[in-house]
Amino acid sequence: MADIVVDTKGLACPMPIVRAKKALDTLKPGQTMEVLSTDKGSLQDFTAWVKQTGNELVTHEVENGVFKFLVKKL
Amino acid sequence: MSNLQHQQAKVKKMTAHELTELLFAQEELFILDVRNSEDYENWHIEGHRVKSFNVPYFELIDGVEEIVGKLPGKQKILVVCAKEGSSVFVAEQLAEAGLDNVYYLQGGMKEWSEHLEPVKVGDLRDGGEIYQFVRIGKGCLSYMIVSGQEAAVVDSVRLTDVYEAFAKERSLTITHTIDTHLHADHISGGRKLAKSTGATYWLPEKDAEEVTFAYEKLEEGKVIQVGTTSISILPIYSPGHTIGSTSLLVDDTYFLTGDILFVASIGRPDLAGKAEDWVGDLHDTLYNRYQDLSKELLVLPAHFGSHAELGPDGVVSARLGDLYRDNPGLNIASEAEFRRVVTGQLPPQPNAYQEIRQVNMGRLQPDEEEQREMETGPNRCAVHDK
Structure with missing residues (x-):
């Protein structure tokens, strides 16, 4: 279970990452965040964003058009 | 405030x-x-x-x-x-x-990626006109040949409302839609446009072996008329990019080369997985069949690879004779060297090209959003595109 869940379903770019960043800023290293998104550009943007910020994308999956990302703050 | x-x-x-x-x-x-x-x-x-x-x-x-x-x-x-x-x-x-x-x-x-900009290429002898529709974001070029109150559309992209609106503004009836070959880089609008306007849809038979729909065979020498004063579109068999690829000679002046010959490059023979088989056809088309034609023809390709190919007013075109002088693909010394260059340096294949071929054969029916996804990115139909 993630420490925080950020539901951005229905929101378009850039809002999913803007919301995710705000949430991530509240976490301590080692804690995890789950982000839900229906934005199709999510996967590549999330992967790149997590890498650029030096965190870890633990898992990502897509189910019924909803992307689910698990990010670990490092 | x-x-x-x-x-x-x-x-x-x-x-x-x-x-x-x-x-x-x-x-x-x-x-x-x-x-x-x-x-x-x-x-x-x-x-x-x-x-x-x-x-x-x-x-x-x-x-x-x-x-x-x-x-x-x-x-x-x-x-x-x-x-x-x-x-x-x-x-x-x-x-x-x-x-x-x-x-x-x-x-x-x-x-x-979906924007189409019509630009006039020139006039026809009977007072008609030929337009190029530049899909600038993707490098796709399609054409409308206008004569009297009739029009033919060549290598239509799937955004067919643009051609329909253009025709309507000028009170034209689209009577023919023609694909020079089975496209692999973009979804053809030829069939859709023919269906909504009542036009005849033409496709080369050799590219249509697996299609699921009826069409008119685009064959060498079979003249297609547009308008009352016989503007002729003369198909010339020119395989190489696909086995059926057919070029069109319009009004003895404009030469629509499809994906065989571009302004700065030549077509690639591998998008149906048959580079080794088709490279010989491509060589024969470029070094023999096209050589026999008038060097004064204005080449109008179905693609461009870079903004450098856009001429004044956005038209992408070149005199055939100039291409024999300047286009690297037409200046390779031997067939063996041609085979090596063409099959050895191919750029990455266009996004979803196999699925796009299936759609153009009528074997897949994706919705609008899926079609858009398939067409993401550049066209990459030429040998030298990066």
């Missing part, structure tokens, strides 16, 4: 049409592309006097201070993203930081 309204007022919208006009006019433009770097490297907007710079929007969430110094102060700055949202987000921050000539691209790369 609140602070927020004030910022929004300073950011200006640029449409795909306005951007196209600016690129055709070779105006100076600075583009800040805020998509992720992978998407940017795969495909971005280019122009004669365009400077482009990539910083993903998610690096700018906390502010744009770090990049403001790298941007020109007075020149037009166009912020571009995939769909629009992130470009508005970044553009507003730039405006807030004091830049006052900031635009965002309406609809982002999604609309850019």
Whole structure:
């Protein structure tokens, strides 16, 4: 279970990452965040964003058009 | 006026049409592309006097201070993203930081990839005209041949409402839609356009072995008439990109070469997995069949690979004789060398090209959104495209 869940379903770019960043800023290293998104550009943007910020994308999956990302703050 | 309204007022919208006009006019433009770097490297907007710079929007969430110094102060700055949202987000921050000539691209790369700009190529002897429809974001070129109150559309893309609106404005009836070959880089609009206008749809038989629909066979020597005063479209069999590829000679002047011969390159023979089989056909077409034609013909290809091929007013064309002098693909000394060059240096294949072929055969019926996804990115139909 993630420490925080950020539901951005229905929101378009850039809002999913803007919301995710705000949430991530509240976490301590080692804690995890789950982000839900229906934005199709999510996967590549999330992967790149997590890498650029030096965190870890633990898992990502897509189910019924909803992307689910698990990010670990490092 | 609140602070927020004030910022929004300073950011200006640029449409795909306005951007196209600016690129055709070779105006100076600075583009800040805020998509992720992978998407940017795969495909971005280019122009004669365009400077482009990539910083993903998610690096700018906390502010744009770090990049403001790298941007020109007075020149037009166009912020571009995939769909629009992130470009508005970044553009507003730039405006807030004091830049006052900031635009965002309406609809982002999604609309850019679907924009079609009609440009007139020239006149026909009976008073008719030929137009090129430049799909500038993807490098696809299609054509409308107009004579009397009739029109034929060649290598139509799937955005068929553009041709229909163009015809309607001029009170034209589209009577023929023609595909020079089975396309692998974009979804053909030929069948859809024929269906909605009552036109006849033409396709080379050798490219149509697996199709699920009825069509008229595009065959060498079988003349297609447009209008009352017999503007003829003469098909010439010219295999190589596909086994059925057929070129069209319009009014003895305009030579529509499909994906066989481009202005700066030549077609690639591998998109149906048969490079070794078709490279010989491609060589024969370019070095024998086309050689027998008048060097005065104006070559009008179905693609361009780079903005450098856009001529004045945006038309992509070249005299056949000039291409025999300047096009590297027409200046390879021997067939053995040709085989080596053409099959040895092929660029990556276009996005979803196998699925696109299936759609064009009528064997897959994706919805609008899926079609759009399949067509993402550049066309890559030429041998020398990067």
